[in-house]
Amino acid sequence: MPDRKIIIPESMKPIVERAGYAPAVLVGDTLYCAGQVGRTADLAVIEDPGQQFIRAWENLEEVLKAGGCTFEDVVEMTTYHVDMSRHMPVFREVKNRVFPKGFCAWTCIGVSELAHPGLLVEIKCVAVRRRAIPV
Numbered sequence: 001m002p003d004r005k006i007i008i009p010e011s012m013k014p015i016v017e018r019a020g021y022a023p024a025v026l027v028g029d030t031l032y033c034a035g036q037v038g039r040t041a042d043l044a045v046i047e048d049p050g051q052q053f054i055r056a057w058e059n060l061e062e063v064l065k066a067g068g069c070t071f072e073d074v075v076e077m078t079t080y081h082v083d084m085s086r087h088m089p090v091f092r093e094v095k096n097r098v099f100p101k102g103f104c105a106w107t108c109i110g111v112s113e114l115a116h117p118g119l120l121v122e123i124k125c126v127a128v129r130r131r132a133i134p135v
Helices: 010-019 049-066 084-098
Strands: 004-007 026-028 030-036 074-082 105-111 121-128
Touching: 010 049, 026 049, 030 049, 049 084, 049 121, 074 084, 084 105
Parallel strands: 074 105
Antiparallel strands: 004 026, 026 030, 030 121, 074 121
């Protein structure tokens, strides 16, 4: 069995200490990323939907980078949405600006709430590194 390596970007150490989870786990060349949300570095939820979505993508990108991956390495993605029909147009616009279109399997799921009040989206994914990069 391949070794497992816990991936924790420096800026996410406070959330890991508070919530007790790993932002990602690297097994071989496969990176399993926990859901990322739109919070600031001091863990405040961003109120503006568009800005919250941008930050969720930035946080995911940071986790991917810490695991030796990029958005282009993502093979599967699941997004969880509060009030999906209301916010999907803005989410899709942000996604299409920052994430390569058509690069992965994507499932959207509407949910009644996420871990903290005010969170509107959580993005989790699986990425496969195209070349072995020491992490």
